[in-house]
Amino acid sequence: MGLFIVKRLLWIFPVMLGIAILIFTIMYICPGDPAAAILGIGATQIQIDQKRAELGLNQPYIVQLLQYLKQVFLELDLGTSYFYRTPVIDGLMSRMHYTLILALTCMALQILIGTPLGIMAATHRNGLADRFCMIVALAGVSIPGFWFALMMVVFFSVKLGWLPTYGVGGIQYYIMPCIANSFAGIATQARQTRSSMLEVIHSDYISTALAKGLSDREILFKHALPNALIPIITVVGNGMGMMLGGAVVVENVFSIPGIGNYMMSAINSRDYPIVLGGVLVLGIVFSLIMLMVDIIYAFVDPRIRARYEGKKRGKLESA
Amino acid sequence: MPHNKSDAFLSVQGLAVEYSSSGEVIHAVNGVSFDLKKGGTLGLVGETGAGKTTIAKAIIGILPRPPANVSAGEIFMNGRDLLKVDNAQMRKVRGKEISMIFQDPMTALNPIMRVGEQIAEAIFRHEQVTKKQAEDKGKEMLEMVGISTERYREFPHQFSGGMKQRVVIAMALACNPSLILADEPTTALDVTIQAQVLDMIRSLKNKYGTSMLMITHDLGVVAEICDDVAVVYAGEIVESGSKEQIFTSPKHPYTVGLFKSLPDINSDMERLNPIDGLPPDPSNLPAGCSFGPRCPNFSPKCQDHIKLKDAGNGHFYRCW
Numbered sequence: 001m002g003l004f005i006v007k008r009l010l011w012i013f014p015v016m017l018g019i020a021i022l023i024f025t026i027m028y029i030c031p032g033d034p035a036a037a038i039l040g041i042g043a044t045q046i047q048i049d050q051k052r053a054e055l056g057l058n059q060p061y062i063v064q065l066l067q068y069l070k071q072v073f074l075e076l077d078l079g080t081s082y083f084y085r086t087p088v089i090d091g092l093m094s095r096m097h098y099t100l101i102l103a104l105t106c107m108a109l110q111i112l113i114g115t116p117l118g119i120m121a122a123t124h125r126n127g128l129a130d131r132f133c134m135i136v137a138l139a140g141v142s143i144p145g146f147w148f149a150l151m152m153v154v155f156f157s158v159k160l161g162w163l164p165t166y167g168v169g170g171i172q173y174y175i176m177p178c179i180a181n182s183f184a185g186i187a188t189q190a191r192q193t194r195s196s197m198l199e200v201i202h203s204d205y206i207s208t209a210l211a212k213g214l215s216d217r218e219i220l221f222k223h224a225l226p227n228a229l230i231p232i233i234t235v236v237g238n239g240m241g242m243m244l245g246g247a248v249v250v251e252n253v254f255s256i257p258g259i260g261n262y263m264m265s266a267i268n269s270r271d272y273p274i275v276l277g278g279v280l281v282l283g284i285v286f287s288l289i290m291l292m293v294d295i296i297y298a299f300v301d302p303r304i305r306a307r308y309e310g311k312k313r314g315k316l317e318s319a
Numbered sequence: 320m321p322h323n324k325s326d327a328f329l330s331v332q333g334l335a336v337e338y339s340s341s342g343e344v345i346h347a348v349n350g351v352s353f354d355l356k357k358g359g360t361l362g363l364v365g366e367t368g369a370g371k372t373t374i375a376k377a378i379i380g381i382l383p384r385p386p387a388n389v390s391a392g393e394i395f396m397n398g399r400d401l402l403k404v405d406n407a408q409m410r411k412v413r414g415k416e417i418s419m420i421f422q423d424p425m426t427a428l429n430p431i432m433r434v435g436e437q438i439a440e441a442i443f444r445h446e447q448v449t450k451k452q453a454e455d456k457g458k459e460m461l462e463m464v465g466i467s468t469e470r471y472r473e474f475p476h477q478f479s480g481g482m483k484q485r486v487v488i489a490m491a492l493a494c495n496p497s498l499i500l501a502d503e504p505t506t507a508l509d510v511t512i513q514a515q516v517l518d519m520i521r522s523l524k525n526k527y528g529t530s531m532l533m534i535t536h537d538l539g540v541v542a543e544i545c546d547d548v549a550v551v552y553a554g555e556i557v558e559s560g561s562k563e564q565i566f567t568s569p570k571h572p573y574t575v576g577l578f579k580s581l582p583d584i585n586s587d588m589e590r591l592n593p594i595d596g597l598p599p600d601p602s603n604l605p606a607g608c609s610f611g612p613r614c615p616n617f618s619p620k621c622q623d624h625i626k627l628k629d630a631g632n633g634h635f636y637r638c639w
Contacts, residue, residue, distance in 0.1 A: 205426065209429070214414075227429065301430075302476070
């Protein structure tokens with residue numbers, strides 16, 4: 001298991017390299033000029049050219065790319081913001097906790113609400129509870145998060161005045177952003193839980209458990225759910241990716257000063273180092289989460305554990 | 320089939336089970352009656368889809384409802400009608416008084432639970448024991464089916480098919496049931512392993528005096544292990560009697576056809592002799608004899624309802 005984790009951690013580097021090349025290229029192709037953005041509308045072409053030379057933007061694509069990769073992967077430096085003139089890493093780290101709070105809360109909501117909804121739907125298949133859960137889930141996957149966020153603002157803040165419309169502070173500031181960002185995740189989680197529970201409920205070992213005289217509760221929690229968890233865990237991992245991505249949108253709607261907000265304004269002002277640095281940091285976070293998902297897999301499913309350990313049968317006692 | 324309730328340990332009377340799916344009703348079991356003597360073994364023989372497994376699941380009460388529904392019949396075990404027992408009481412019967420060995424050991428075990436725990440679970444459920452005692456008893460059961468106790472904490476994927484079936488058997492026997500429903504226990508196994516598993520089932524059954532319903536489509540298994548045989552066709556028993564009666568003088572054309580289709584190692588035969596045609600669609604059974612459309616002796620009177628005929632000494636068949 002230890003070896004597996006080390007291997008997976010090492011794999012993060014090539015993944016990061018791929019992300020860096022991809023994002024750098026996309027930003028390079030994108031129209032817009034950072035130099036012009038920094039200098040403002042009044043700048044002359046000469047000033048702009050000077051600025052471009054200063055930022056190294058007049059170099060050919062391949063030289064710029066290699067320079068950036070060297071700076072990030074060899075010097076472990078994400079660079080300095082064109083606009084703020086502060087190190088990108090500081091800007092990201094000072095905003096990180098807002099994004100993480102948002103994403104992790106949403107994650108928790110997805111698991112704690114979506115899973116029971118799915119179980120309820122599966123155990124009451126075609127009943128009222130099932131119909132209700134599936135309608136909520138359908139709404140969840142269909143409604144775009146940003147639109148839902150705006151509608152909540154209109155209703156709860158503007159009409160009722162219950163919740164603040166934007167900013168950060170106490171827990172009340174996080175209620176709407178979290179609901180908006182986790183609704184789709186809850187829905188996906190409920191649907192996946194339902195279908196994977198239904199599949200498991202019809203498998204032979206559930207008949208075996210029934211034939212042993214176990215109660216419905218025991219069958220559900222000892223036999224059905226642990227097996228159904230395996231595909232559910234995948235959804236949780238992917239969900240985390242969606243939450244991080246969704247945070248970028250939701251932070252902007254609610255003006256939460258997290259990484260998403262930071263990156264969004266950087267995209268508008270063509271502040272390449274921030275965009276690239278933000279994506280890389282989120283990429284590392286996501287890779288670590290996927291690693292955790294794989295470790296949880298191994299914890300749940302002994303077959304996967306055996307594969308990770310690469311041992312012959314009969315050597316699993318210590319696992 | 321005439322019967323005497325007091326003398327039979329298990330007596331199934333007029334059992335009918337239907338499955339309904341999207342408005343269509345599938346008549347899986349249509350008025351099946353049979354008796355099983357204490358300590359005896361009855362073979363339920365028939366093709367895939369004849370309703371054998373449904374009969375077993377109805378007895379142990381694990382038919383999925385919906386879509387399945389027991390529309391008629393009684394199942395007496397020791398004089399008690401199991402179909403009238405409520406679910407909570409029935410849970411105490413399952414695994415304790417009646418247990419079931421499933422067809423496919425590959426899927427019958429929970430893949431993410433240690434095999435020992437799966438055995439101990441049934442023991443802990445039914446006997447007044449601590450977890451530790453249940454574990455000890457579980458280990459004992461493993462040894463009884465010839466698996467080392469060291470493997471108690473292993474997972475199903477670490478076992479071969481034959482060993483998994485032994486685990487399933489250990490699980491079924493763990494609480495010393497008085498009735499075992501063996502649903503094609505050797506079908507999914509290699510021929511060499513089949514013999515081993517059958518031997519083990521027989522010796523354990525004899526050791527504990529357990530009664531057994533052996534569901535199979537393999538006449539070889541019947542010859543090996545059963546006392547009595549009931550031949551099932553399209554959810555109906557078409558012939559029943561002692562093994563000797565059925566094997567030496569089959570009366571029903573379907574039974575005759577089954578024996579004819581067996582290859583004979585002594586004859587110089589080039590092709591098998593199958594029964595022509597296919598079993599009828601259970602959602603649309605023919606009137607009268609359901610074997611009629613495939614029967615070589617078909618005559619118009621076969622379209623009427625056919626009663627069981629007595630061939631003497633407990634040998635019955637459903638034909639003219």
